[in-house]
Amino acid sequence: MESTSGAHKAPLKHTPLNALHKQFGARMVPFSGYQMPVQYKAGIIKEHNHVRQVAGLFDVSHMGQAIIHGENPALNFEKLISNNITDLADGYMRYSLLTNESGGILDDLIVTRRSTDSGREDIHIVVNANRKDTDFQYIEENIDQFCTLEVLDELALIALQGPKSEEVLTRFNTRVADLVFMSSLETMINGIKCFVSRSGYTGEDGFEISLPASKTEDFTLRLLEEPEVKLVGLGARDSLRLEAGLCLYGHDIDTNTSPIEAALGWVVDKQRCELNSFPGAKSIFKQITEGVSRRRVGLLPDGPIPLRESTLIIDNVGREIGYVTSGGYSPTMERPIAMGYLEISHSNLGSKVWANLRGKKLELTVVSLPFVKHQYHRGV
Amino acid sequence: MSNRRYTEDHEWIELEGNIGVVGITDYAQEQLGDVVFVELPDVGIRLTKSDELGVVESVKAAAEIYAPASGEVVEVNEELSSNPSLVNDDADGAGWFVKMHVTNIDELNDLMDEVAYSSYILGLQ
Numbered sequence: 001m002e003s004t005s006g007a008h009k010a011p012l013k014h015t016p017l018n019a020l021h022k023q024f025g026a027r028m029v030p031f032s033g034y035q036m037p038v039q040y041k042a043g044i045i046k047e048h049n050h051v052r053q054v055a056g057l058f059d060v061s062h063m064g065q066a067i068i069h070g071e072n073p074a075l076n077f078e079k080l081i082s083n084n085i086t087d088l089a090d091g092y093m094r095y096s097l098l099t100n101e102s103g104g105i106l107d108d109l110i111v112t113r114r115s116t117d118s119g120r121e122d123i124h125i126v127v128n129a130n131r132k133d134t135d136f137q138y139i140e141e142n143i144d145q146f147c148t149l150e151v152l153d154e155l156a157l158i159a160l161q162g163p164k165s166e167e168v169l170t171r172f173n174t175r176v177a178d179l180v181f182m183s184s185l186e187t188m189i190n191g192i193k194c195f196v197s198r199s200g201y202t203g204e205d206g207f208e209i210s211l212p213a214s215k216t217e218d219f220t221l222r223l224l225e226e227p228e229v230k231l232v233g234l235g236a237r238d239s240l241r242l243e244a245g246l247c248l249y250g251h252d253i254d255t256n257t258s259p260i261e262a263a264l265g266w267v268v269d270k271q272r273c274e275l276n277s278f279p280g281a282k283s284i285f286k287q288i289t290e291g292v293s294r295r296r297v298g299l300l301p302d303g304p305i306p307l308r309e310s311t312l313i314i315d316n317v318g319r320e321i322g323y324v325t326s327g328g329y330s331p332t333m334e335r336p337i338a339m340g341y342l343e344i345s346h347s348n349l350g351s352k353v354w355a356n357l358r359g360k361k362l363e364l365t366v367v368s369l370p371f372v373k374h375q376y377h378r379g380v
Numbered sequence: 381m382s383n384r385r386y387t388e389d390h391e392w393i394e395l396e397g398n399i400g401v402v403g404i405t406d407y408a409q410e411q412l413g414d415v416v417f418v419e420l421p422d423v424g425i426r427l428t429k430s431d432e433l434g435v436v437e438s439v440k441a442a443a444e445i446y447a448p449a450s451g452e453v454v455e456v457n458e459e460l461s462s463n464p465s466l467v468n469d470d471a472d473g474a475g476w477f478v479k480m481h482v483t484n485i486d487e488l489n490d491l492m493d494e495v496a497y498s499s500y501i502l503g504l505q
Contacts, residue, residue, distance in 0.1 A: 027411075038413075038440070039413055043413055043414050043468075044413050044414050044438075044439040044440065045414040045439060048439075235413065235439060235440055238440075239439055304416070304417045304461075305417055305419070305437065306416060306417060306437050306442070308441070308442060328439060328440070329414075329416040329417075329437070329438075329439045331439070336416075336417075358419070358435065
C-alpha cells in the first residue's frame with residue numbers, strides 16, 4: 001500500500017471545531033491549508049447515507065466569508081461576476097462565478113444581498129477555502145473605490161444537511177421554516193446571533209449557519225444532542241456533491257475552464273455578456289453564440305471500478321477526447337460515478353466513451369447531471 | 381505467536397508451509413476507509429517481491445498493494461469481488477487477498493514481525 005502521508009510547508013490552520021472533531025474520533029487531514037476531518041468513526045459511506053436519509057452536520061469554517069459594503073455594493077460587485085445580483089430580493093442568494101478577462105473561472109461563490117439594520121444594503125459572499133486569499137485580494141483591487149471588502153475571519157460556518165434538517169433546526173427557532181432554497185435571515189438560534197441560509201453543497205434540503213467562532217463549539221455540541229444529527233466529514237461532503245453534480249473548484253472548474261464549457265451557462269447572464277459588463281464577458285458571449293469545443297458531462301462507468309481525477313477518456317479508436325475531473329463511488333447508487341470534460345461531438349447524452357485504466361478498457365456512458373435528484377426546499 | 385510478517389506498506393503475509401496468505405493490515409484498512417473495489421491478479425501470475433499485486437479502491441482513493449514476497453499466485457479471494465467491504469470488516473482474516481507459493485522463504489526475514497510492525501505504526505501516528 002502506498003503511503004498517503006505528505007509533507008506540509010506551512011503549519012495547518014485550525015477551525016474553531018478542531019478539538020471537537022478529534023473528540024468525536026475524526027481522522028484529520030490537510031485540506032486547503034486547514035486541518036480538517038475527512039471522516040469520523042462511522043466512515044464515509046455511513047456518513048453520506050445519514051445526510052441523504054436524516055441530517056448531517058459539517059464544519060465548513062475553512063471557507064472564506066466576507067461582506068462588501070459601501071456605495072451600491074450589489075451594483076458594484078456585480079461588475080466582477082457572471083450573473084445578476086441587483087435583482088435579488090432582501091436575503092436572497094445566488095450561486096455565481098468570479099471570472100477573469102479571458103472568461104476563465106477564478107472561483108465559484110455564493111452571493112447574498114442583504115439589508116442591514118440601518119437599512120443599507122450589503123453583500124455577503126462565501127468563497128472556496130483554497131481561493132479565499134486570492135479572491136479577497138482580487139476583489140479589493142477591482143471593486144469600486146466607494147466599496148469596502150470586510151473579511152469575516154471571526155466567523156465560523158457549519159452546515160446542517162439532510163431531510164430532517166428543518167425539523168431539527170425549527171426546535172431552536174421556528175422562523176427558519178419560512179426560508180426557501182437560496183434565501184437567508186439573521187436570527188437568534190440557541191441564544192446566538194446567526195446568519196442562516198437554506199443552502200448547501202449536498203443536493204439535500206439543509207441550512208448553512210454562519211456564527212461567531214467563539215460560540216461555535218457550544219453551538220455544535222448543542223445541535224449534536226438532537227438525536228437525528230451526526231457529524232459528517234469532508235469525504236462524504238465530496239461524494240454528496242459529486243452525486244449532486246456540483247463542481248469542485250480546482251478540479252471541475254478553474255481559470256482554464258469557461259462557464260459555458262463547465263455547463264454553468266445558467267450562472268451567466270446573457271444580456272450582461274452582450275454588454276461586456278463583467279470580466280471575460282466578451283469571450284463568454286462568443287462561446288454562447290458560436291459554441292464550445294468541449295463540455296463538462298456526467299459519466300457512468302460500466303462495472304465496479306471507480307474512476308479517479310485525471311483519467312484520460314478515449315473514443316472507439318483510442319483517440320484522446322477528454323478526461324475525468326471528479327470521480328468516485330456513489331453510496332446512494334452503490335456504483336462508481338464521475339464527471340469530466342469531453343469533446344463536444346462525444347458529449348451527447350447516451351454517448352459511449354472509454355477510459356484506459358491499468359491496461360483495461362472501461363466503457364463509460366455520458367449521462368445527465370445530477371446523478372441523484374436535488375431535494376431543495378423551493379416552497380412550492 | 382503467529383509467523384505473520386509485515387511490510388512497511390502495510391501488507392501482511394502468513395506462511396502455511398510454502399504457501400503465503402497475503403492481506404493488508406487493519407491499520408491500512410482504517411486509513412483507506414470504506415473499500416468499494418479490490419482488483420486482484422490472475423491465478424498463475426508470478427510476482428517478484430514489491431511487484432504490484434493488486435489495487436484497493438476506497439470511496440476516497442485508490443491504493444496499490446505490493447507483493448510481500450516473490451512467488452506464484454495460487455488462489456485469490458473471490459469473496460472480495462462481491463463483498464469488498466470484507467477488507468474493512470476483517471482485514472486480518474476473511475479479507476485476505478491472495479495465496480501465493482513463496483519461492484524463497486528467506487525473503488520474509490526482511491519483513492517486520494508483529495511487535496516491530498506495531499511500533500512502526502505507532503511511529504506513523
